[in-house]
Amino acid sequence: MTTTQQRVELAGLAVTPFSVAGLIDRLVELAGRPAGGPVATACYINAHIFNLAWADAGVHETLARATLLWPDGVSGRGAMLLAGANAPQRLSGFYFFDELNRRLAAAGLRQFLLGARPEVMARAADAVERRHPSLVAGWHDGHFPPDRDDEVIEKINASNADVLTVGMGSPRQEQWIVRHAGRLRPRLAWTVGALFDFISGTEHVAPRWMRTAGLEWAWRLSQDFGGKWRRYLLGNPLFVWRVLRRRPRIIR
Numbered sequence: 001m002t003t004t005q006q007r008v009e010l011a012g013l014a015v016t017p018f019s020v021a022g023l024i025d026r027l028v029e030l031a032g033r034p035a036g037g038p039v040a041t042a043c044y045i046n047a048h049i050f051n052l053a054w055a056d057a058g059v060h061e062t063l064a065r066a067t068l069l070w071p072d073g074v075s076g077r078g079a080m081l082l083a084g085a086n087a088p089q090r091l092s093g094f095y096f097f098d099e100l101n102r103r104l105a106a107a108g109l110r111q112f113l114l115g116a117r118p119e120v121m122a123r124a125a126d127a128v129e130r131r132h133p134s135l136v137a138g139w140h141d142g143h144f145p146p147d148r149d150d151e152v153i154e155k156i157n158a159s160n161a162d163v164l165t166v167g168m169g170s171p172r173q174e175q176w177i178v179r180h181a182g183r184l185r186p187r188l189a190w191t192v193g194a195l196f197d198f199i200s201g202t203e204h205v206a207p208r209w210m211r212t213a214g215l216e217w218a219w220r221l222s223q224d225f226g227g228k229w230r231r232y233l234l235g236n237p238l239f240v241w242r243v244l245r246r247r248p249r250i251i252r
Contacts, residue, residue: 017080042190044072047239074214083248115142115167116196123200137161142168164189
């Protein structure tokens with residue numbers, strides 16, 4: 001059984017433990033589907049998002065409605081391994097985004113970037129465009145109120161993008177793409193969290209030794225202790241307790 005054939009039930013959510021190459025293949029496949037059908041929604045799940053879904057039935061329902069869920073970071077991979085599933089690599093978007101972009105560009109597909117502050121998005125879009133000319137169909141910041149949803153959706157659809165890449169933080173990014181799935185014209189909408197902050201240079205990636213040791217969470221905590229201590233110092237142990245309480249299992 002390959003990683004792309006396995007799914008793991010994680011507190012009522014079906015999560016697929018891909019390899020990096022397998023996840024890229026699947027995202028490109030979804031992005032290249034014939035136009036006219038409903039947008040496919042793809043979201044990662046890590047300790048933070050799992051905890052949100054555990055405590056909030058609305059967040060859980062949103063994730064359950066997504067087309068595809070994959071495990072992100074050391075917490076997601078650990079949950080897959082606990083179930084006995086193949087989980088060969090951690091699947092944080094920053095580390096495969098460039099290769100995904102190369103594949104999308106080679107297939108003649110374009111993407112719209114949505115999220116973060118305007119100045120961050122301008123730098124992020126420029127960084128992507130410099131490496132992959134003509135890949136970016138457009139961009140918009142993520143700091144807009146609900147009464148501007150229609151305007152943003154119209155801009156996305158007018159760009160004729162095949163892929164909508166959304167980094168607005170959880171659970172807003174997941175709720176936004178699933179709520180508006182019926183109105184979005186891109187073939188794929190997927191979530192990337194703080195990716196735009198990293199590729200714009202606004203935030204710095206953890207040193208290689210910390211990434212190898214699975215300590216990216218500690219790096220992010222050190223960069224913003226006041227904003228992230230609850231998420232990591234309380235959230236990570238809570239995630240472990242909840243996963244052990246309701247042990248994940250392979251369902252296919």
